[in-house]
Amino acid sequence: MKRRHLLLASTAAPALGGLSAPAWSQRGFDQPPEPGPAAAPPVPTVSSTALPNGLRLSVLEQPAAARVALRLRVPGGWWRETAGREGLAELCLSMLSQGARRGDEVMDSADLAFAGDQLGRPLRQFLSGGGAELALEALPDQADDAFNLLADLASAPTLTFEALEHQRERAQDALALLRAGAQDLAPWIARRQFWGKSVPVASRAGLQRLKRADVQDFHRQHWRPEKAHLVVCGPLGFAAARDLAMDCFADWRGAKGAASAGTAATAAAPPASAWMLPLAGATGSGCRLLLQTALPRSAPPATRALARVLLLQRLAARQPWPWESGIEAGPGPASPAAWRLSLTLPPAAVAEQLAWLREQLPRLAAEPVTADDLALAQALALGEWQRALERTPDESLSAAIAAGELEDWVQWPQRLRGVSAPVLQLALGACWQEGRIHALLVGELPPADTLARAWPGLAAATMRAVIGE
Amino acid sequence: MLPAMSASASTAAPGTAQIQTLPNGLQWLARRVPGSQAAVRVAYRVGARDDPPGRAGLSHLVLRALSAGASRYLEAGRFQRLLAQAGGSGGVQPDEDFSALDTLVPAHQLERVLWAEAERMSNPLLDEAALTLALAQLRQAHQQALMPPYARLEQAAVRQGYLLHPYQRGALGDPDQLADVGPAELKAFHAAHFRCDRALLVVSGEFDAEQLARWVQHHFGSIRPPLPGAGPSPSATLATSAPSPVASPTPQSPGPAPAPPASPNAAPSSGSAPPVQEPRRPQSQTVRLALPRLPLPAAALVWQAPPAGDPQALHWQMAHALLGRGRSGRLTDTLVDEQGLAHQLSLRLVQHQQGGLLIAQGLGARGQSAAPLAEALKREVLRLPDEPISPEEFDKARALLRRAWQAREATPEALARTLSESWIRRGDPLAASTDLAALEPPAANRGAAQAGLTSEAVQQLWRRLVVPAPVLTLLCDAGGAA
Numbered sequence: 001m002k003r004r005h006l007l008l009a010s011t012a013a014p015a016l017g018g019l020s021a022p023a024w025s026q027r028g029f030d031q032p033p034e035p036g037p038a039a040a041p042p043v044p045t046v047s048s049t050a051l052p053n054g055l056r057l058s059v060l061e062q063p064a065a066a067r068v069a070l071r072l073r074v075p076g077g078w079w080r081e082t083a084g085r086e087g088l089a090e091l092c093l094s095m096l097s098q099g100a101r102r103g104d105e106v107m108d109s110a111d112l113a114f115a116g117d118q119l120g121r122p123l124r125q126f127l128s129g130g131g132a133e134l135a136l137e138a139l140p141d142q143a144d145d146a147f148n149l150l151a152d153l154a155s156a157p158t159l160t161f162e163a164l165e166h167q168r169e170r171a172q173d174a175l176a177l178l179r180a181g182a183q184d185l186a187p188w189i190a191r192r193q194f195w196g197k198s199v200p201v202a203s204r205a206g207l208q209r210l211k212r213a214d215v216q217d218f219h220r221q222h223w224r225p226e227k228a229h230l231v232v233c234g235p236l237g238f239a240a241a242r243d244l245a246m247d248c249f250a251d252w253r254g255a256k257g258a259a260s261a262g263t264a265a266t267a268a269a270p271p272a273s274a275w276m277l278p279l280a281g282a283t284g285s286g287c288r289l290l291l292q293t294a295l296p297r298s299a300p301p302a303t304r305a306l307a308r309v310l311l312l313q314r315l316a317a318r319q320p321w322p323w324e325s326g327i328e329a330g331p332g333p334a335s336p337a338a339w340r341l342s343l344t345l346p347p348a349a350v351a352e353q354l355a356w357l358r359e360q361l362p363r364l365a366a367e368p369v370t371a372d373d374l375a376l377a378q379a380l381a382l383g384e385w386q387r388a389l390e391r392t393p394d395e396s397l398s399a400a401i402a403a404g405e406l407e408d409w410v411q412w413p414q415r416l417r418g419v420s421a422p423v424l425q426l427a428l429g430a431c432w433q434e435g436r437i438h439a440l441l442v443g444e445l446p447p448a449d450t451l452a453r454a455w456p457g458l459a460a461a462t463m464r465a466v467i468g469e
Numbered sequence: 470m471l472p473a474m475s476a477s478a479s480t481a482a483p484g485t486a487q488i489q490t491l492p493n494g495l496q497w498l499a500r501r502v503p504g505s506q507a508a509v510r511v512a513y514r515v516g517a518r519d520d521p522p523g524r525a526g527l528s529h530l531v532l533r534a535l536s537a538g539a540s541r542y543l544e545a546g547r548f549q550r551l552l553a554q555a556g557g558s559g560g561v562q563p564d565e566d567f568s569a570l571d572t573l574v575p576a577h578q579l580e581r582v583l584w585a586e587a588e589r590m591s592n593p594l595l596d597e598a599a600l601t602l603a604l605a606q607l608r609q610a611h612q613q614a615l616m617p618p619y620a621r622l623e624q625a626a627v628r629q630g631y632l633l634h635p636y637q638r639g640a641l642g643d644p645d646q647l648a649d650v651g652p653a654e655l656k657a658f659h660a661a662h663f664r665c666d667r668a669l670l671v672v673s674g675e676f677d678a679e680q681l682a683r684w685v686q687h688h689f690g691s692i693r694p695p696l697p698g699a700g701p702s703p704s705a706t707l708a709t710s711a712p713s714p715v716a717s718p719t720p721q722s723p724g725p726a727p728a729p730p731a732s733p734n735a736a737p738s739s740g741s742a743p744p745v746q747e748p749r750r751p752q753s754q755t756v757r758l759a760l761p762r763l764p765l766p767a768a769a770l771v772w773q774a775p776p777a778g779d780p781q782a783l784h785w786q787m788a789h790a791l792l793g794r795g796r797s798g799r800l801t802d803t804l805v806d807e808q809g810l811a812h813q814l815s816l817r818l819v820q821h822q823q824g825g826l827l828i829a830q831g832l833g834a835r836g837q838s839a840a841p842l843a844e845a846l847k848r849e850v851l852r853l854p855d856e857p858i859s860p861e862e863f864d865k866a867r868a869l870l871r872r873a874w875q876a877r878e879a880t881p882e883a884l885a886r887t888l889s890e891s892w893i894r895r896g897d898p899l900a901a902s903t904d905l906a907a908l909e910p911p912a913a914n915r916g917a918a919q920a921g922l923t924s925e926a927v928q929q930l931w932r933r934l935v936v937p938a939p940v941l942t943l944l945c946d947a948g949g950a951a
Contacts, residue, residue, distance in 0.1 A: 180618040281762030284621075345612060375554070383556030
């Protein structure tokens with residue numbers, strides 16, 4: 001039995017004046033085979049404890065993994081910056097790797113960089129609204145080096161004047177870069193569009209005003225053991241990880257007299273708006289298109305994930321574009337989360353796409369969720385989780401802990417199965433309603449009149465108005 | 470009854486990285502990665518370098534059209550839905566040397582994906598609708614790549630880094646050159662290049678080896694081989710042989726690099742266009758680029774580098790690691806942390822099948838200008854042979870490389886990618902694994918001793934091949950001043 005091969009058809013087609021030879025029928029190939037029996041999804045076992053100094057430790061033992069991954073997270077993200085101190089969280093995080101003490105020994109930035117690289121993967125630092133993270137990796141026989149290095153960085157940074165000046169200049173350069181590229185800039189504007197001006201955004205002048213004492217205060221407030229969570233994943237048992245954590249972190253004490261950390265402001269979402277911000281000199285670089293809607297925080301994580309993947313599927317079935325979709329938490333428990341869709345397009349394609357989205361996005365979200373839709377969304381969300389568990393377990397686990405969703409993360413397959421089609425439809429339908437979608441265009445824009453027709457109310461914004469400088 | 474294996478097929482057990490050949494010429498290999506997922510990758514030995522003149526991106530366009538998955542038994546969109554129902558994902562990788570289709574699914578869905586992949590390999594529907602969709606996606610991918618403020622500097626480094634080779638066109642192509650491509654041209658290019666006997670099927674992840682062999686035989690073995698004479702067009706052929714301008718002679722026998730040794734896993738050469746000969750850059754050159762409103766000055770330095778199969782590729786990789794990998798690489802350590810001249814630095818060692826480039830790129834700190842940055846960057850790159858490499862520094866670079874290369878085999882999709890790239894670029898899918906073994910210290914294994922991977926050998930290579938070599942310097946000052 002032979003498949004009728006297109007090569008035959010396509011090779012012959014030009015000679016036959018473009019006529020394609022018909023493929024002949026074959027039994028056995030016209031339908032996909034049934035899938036085999038699915039293996040039971042893994043049940044990750046996370047063991048947790050707290051050290052006497054309050055540092056929480058969570059360990060996901062993965063005996064088959066080649067390396068041990070460590071992540072230390074504190075809630076010192078940009079939502080914790082106060083007015084006039086924007087950029088402080090990032091500056092503080094970046095200064096941790098510029099110098100640290102171990103006993104009487106002082107390690108400078110070169111020593112710390114070398115020590116991290118020796119482990120095989122450079123130190124990584126992550127900042128979000130909700131927190132700041134340090135991440136390291138090591139072979140099992142170097143795990144103690146990784147624990148030690150992480151403890152030095154978090155608990156004993158030198159935070160010197162020289163480091164401040166060096167990192168301040170780098171932060172100012174990074175700010176200039178951020179504002180020149182639509183892809184990096186757009187999320188910041190989108191945050192202000194969604195949560196209002198309470199979203200801290202660093203400025204050059206603001207960075208210039210920051211003093212060493214500000215950084216030290218911020219570190220004292222947020223880089224404290226009782227606020228930190230250490231996540232360990234890899235071929236390291238719980239007892240071994242706990243012993244290492246005790247050896248390396250037990251002496252970490254939060255500085256006395258630290259000012260109250262305060263709480264992040266609660267931001268209510270402003271009414272839906274539509275902004276366009278052309279970037280000077282962006283010719284040829286394309287237009288970044290973002291759409292946002294509020295996602296009630298009451299929606300459980302599994303429901304949110306199912307809604308996100310199902311909407312992406314519906315978009316993909318109708319559009320050729322590779323949409324990116326993400327959900328970002330707001331500053332406080334009462335703040336709505338922002339569900340964001342984003343895409344880069346050639347300017348010529350933007351107006352038509354925008355008009356289509358304005359009309360179709362509410363319809364896509366309101367479509368009934370069938371049993372097939374639910375099964376598809378469950379399969380996708382389960383696949384995403386399994387891949388994250390195998391590829392980047394530390395990142396995935398740390399994010400779940402930070403969001404207060406560890407229980408959901410561990411029981412993800414059951415949680416997904418527990419969502420019904422009506423519940424999913426309710427959650428999806430509550431989002432992306434007409435009049436509740438924020439639209440944002442950044443970069444190289446098509447003529448304003450075509451955009452105004454595509455999305456009435458689209459208003460020109462300026463960098464000064466949305467970023468403040 | 471299953472078709473018999475061809476006489477040239479290996480007798481090695483499936484599940485190893487030994488290539489099997491089906492009677493229709495399709496090659497395949499499989500390798501297990503423990504876990505819940507399985508990756509399927511179909512890589513065709515046709516890439517951007519094979520695009521006809523004036524049609525840069527045609528191979529990418531065909532790849533996009535194929536990825537839509539419409540075929541005789543798969544109506545438009547069903548491939549993607551089948552993948553989604555399986556909880557999987559899919560993608561494409563256009564490249565200068567090859568074109569690849571990727572899928573990743575939970576392991577129990579593997580046979581369905583093999584069926585679907587065989588279906589889009591054998592019966593793709595390359596009609597007007599598929600073409601329109603593919604062109605829209607190609608335009609979007611092209612636009613996305615141009616969005617970062619310094620994208621055009623990176624583009625210029627490749628375009629001007631190669632003097633003649635079609636690699637200078639990059640992997641994505643030019644949508645404007647494809648606007649008037651019709652279905653007939655698409656089909657003709659597909660028929661000539663995207664043939665089963667020019668493809669490698671890689672399966673990696675969780676599977677039963679014997680069952681997989683049966684599935685591959687059943688779904689792919691039944692694909693009809695191409696008709697005689699339906700060979701690739703020699704459009705990209707500019708010469709009949711291609712000694713690299715910087716091929717590394719062995720220390721014992723100076724001269725052009727020998728061909729890689731024949732291997733049972735070697736990619737067949739029949740049907741391939743002869744390689745293009747990239748001439749040696751005659752002299753150093755400096756070009757100022759006027760890019761609008763850049764926030765920081767930038768410079769890129771481009772040296773010619775040997776192809777991926779060069780016998781001293783490992784030494785090049787080690788030099789690259791010493792200079793550019795990690796937070797403590799020499800470039801960052803000196804120019805960013807110590808001197809504060811640069812805001813950000815990168816060093817890329819691009820090694821294709823027929824040639825490569827070493828690209829050092831830096832963004833200057835505020836207040837700097839491009840020319841002094843370029844000078845400092847060049848000085849630091851060329852200083853590698855002069856500054857002693859301590860055993861600790863060498864071990865650190867080795868650790869960074871080891872981790873990066875382990876990651877290439879750690880997940881099903883990464884391993885599938887690595888195996889196919891090694892097969893296409895280096896003629897042996899196992900070449901990457903061999904690198905990893907050769908990386909270990911000489912005392913630990915024979916491979917390293919054979920490879921001669923010592924700090925002295927790395928410095929010697931740099932002294933011989935990079936220090937005296939002409940370099941292309943690209944300068945962009947902040948604000949677009951040229």
